[in-house]
Amino acid sequence: MSDRYASFAHTGPGRALVRRLGLPDPPRLRRHRPGDPLIHGPVRLDAAPGGRLVDPVGKILTVAGVEVADRTAAAPPDQGPYGALVYDATGITDSTGLRALFDFFHPLARALRPSGRVIVLGTPPELCASPREATAQRALEGLTRSIGKEFGRGSTAQLVLVAPGAERAVESTLRFLLSGRSAYVSGQVVRITPAEVPEVDWERPLAGRIALVTGAARGIGAKVAEVLADDGAHVVALDVPAAGDALAEVANTVGGTAVQLDLTAPEAAHRLADHLADRHGRVDIVVHNAGITRDRTLGRMTSDWWDAVLEVNLVGQERINDVLLDRDLLPTGGRLVGVSSIAGIAGNRGQTNYATSKAGVIGLVHSMAAPLAARGITVNAVAPGFIETRMTAKMPVMLREAGRRMNSMAQGGLPVDVAQTIAWFASPGSAGVTGNVVRVCGQSLLGA
Template identity: 55%
Template sequence: MSDRYQKIATSPMGKSLFSALGLPTPVTLDRQAKAEGDFLHGKVLVGAASGSTLLGAVTRILANSSAEICCQASAATASDVVTAAEKAGKKTTQVSTGKEDSTRFKALVFDATGISSTAELRALHDFFSPVVKKMENSGRIVVLGTPMAECDSVSQAAAMRSLEGFTRSLGKEVGKKGTTVQLVYVSKGVDAELDSPLRFCLSPRSAYVSAQVLQVGTGKENDGIDWSRPLDGKVVLVTGASRGIGEAIAEVMARDGAKVVCLDVPQAAAGLEKVATRIGGSVIAVDITAADAPKAIADALEQEFGGVDVVVHNAGVTRDKTLGNMKADWWDMVIDINLSSEERINDELLARNLLRDNGRIVCVSSMSGIAGNFGQTNYAVSKAGVIGYVQAMAAPLAEKNITINAVAPGFIETQMTAAIPLMTREVGRRMNSLSQGGQPQDVAEAIAFFASPASVGVNGNVIRVCGQSLLGA
């Protein structure tokens, strides 16, 4: 649905009026318009703490974009950036970043893996402080660190944890310009696995994802990938695909090259057919809580495609009441649809070996499952359970070369949120660093990132698609 406040705030007259009144003026976010392999345009400033290990991977990845790699001429590590970029076949532009310099950056990438103690955290200030005000709208900031468990000392582990506080605070400072900040912890020795996460974090696909922490580990190597159509030749099942976020997921998956199997309840068959026809997909009309649903879904996938590559568990419902007023059937229904049915479907697909090698499971949780919400004990139980399920399944699935991850949407502009009373809706929509609600496409893009065959090192992660909502962590 449309956000009238944002339309007025971004109009030429509204802009000055809203700014005079001190009201938030949300910028129009850059979003991925079409299938495209290039992920970043404009200038990207790259920096590193001394002794960092990821400059080679970072510049190699950036060399595959049309972005111009820049470094701070005065930085002690400037020559490291230049050398790494040269190896990747790209020239580096050295910039002064002084107050008088008018260069504007689309992205900042800082490799903090070299920070070996809390005393070295000053490196963050030195890199970011001179340039943070020099960002274009819808900018992208990425900080790279080492997972605490892999640190060589207590002081380094503390410093790596500090990066979370830094990225979350910075996200709040730069969000008003539509800029996002992510922290990516990269396991030692990881290189190719960084491609997909870094591309996602730097591209318009992560328009409504901010202040998130991603963990990237090792994964089985992948043969060449067509970055403009990463899901080419893949079969993707999307539940709840007849409308809302599910419809957007189906569309984004098809845009990225997948054959999409759209699933929804039989009552939604008409809408489901429309979506499937539009994207050249097929249909399964079934209630996922029905006793025979797992078998029916597995049979359909086996007969038509011989298996499935990606399963997206998006179907979900709310039945809100405060706990004292909640009937047991609403409690059961929400948990069964949002959580237990997902387990049963996965169990059937895995038992019959229908989820193929390098397969993906992506679940849809919710901010309620992280922060809790008034009147939503049943929903929050189901959505927190989704997170627990993803975390518990990550290791056993890794053994089969399958990953499982979740997205937790915040306020997304759908029929569900359109039904919220005006004032509550307005508060929900603005209470985030980007001062606006997300679009179904934003959730779909994060799911497509997890679903990509290139996201081999991304397993057991939960990212919020909430514009850095003020609620929850």
């Protein structure tokens, strides 16, 4: 589905009209293309005194082939343009130290390229040594969310909270957030825990892994299957029998296999587990993408509609997880990824069933992170905002335009934006990334 307003705004007459009337100005986003460098332009890296991450991050960037600007040199305000600004704030131990953030970002606010990246590194407040340090570290969230709304031109800003001992587990997250893969992710807080990270082939990080994608016949699910396959995974694409032709096309396109199965059917989880055990002996990545909507205000909703949405969007996921875990089909190093929604964060009129199910996905991530970590398995979720799909194409035009414009990017996201975020969660390099719910919404104003 095309965004005609954005296409017009990118023309000469369109740009002039947008500026004159103060209309939303959708930037051209830098999305990943094969062969692209990790980041365009040098990275300015600096730290508050005592920062524990600046040196390991500098080494990661250098090995990744990124040009790191000399942080010891006095940089004039107009130096740049930089591809990214990365600041290690772990050395800030009380609120007076927050002035260091102003001193770093103020002279560089206009030195960032279009679609540039801002990353602030901090310590999880609950792991800080004192209440004052925890207070200062919590303040970083307000900074990064505001920068995401201020810097514009397709730039993004994120806060990465790295637990002590997790310094070597940050590479996968840095690579994702600096690259074009995170084009529609902004204003997010990512937490990284200590973990053993294997050697990773960053060109094909999922080589040799088996990935199950539910709801794979179309839309976001089909794109997830494609991206995971591009990263090297063998994809088991699953959808209902009614979508069999489309599902077969997806599976053939990505070189995977198709499974026609209604996950609400009795014994569906066991039948799926039998298939995975017989064909592959395991499943390394499970992406719970299957979902439905049955929209109506709560007072007018039928019990059947309520039950159907909860069954597909949440209860079915729990059943599959339970069976796969009980039968040890998800091994150490496994990845569970759920698809939530900003409706599960902010709620949505006429979608009480859907919002309840998607909030439940967030609850699943938070409740399962610790017990799964003991088995070496991560669990995370994406929460998409307005994504250009056939479903959003059917929305009333005013609601559709509001969904597109009410975010820092002034445009809708694409299925590939969700898929790339899932691929980051699925990477073996993301062993320390668990218990996270990351919004893929262009920093939507809803639930902000």
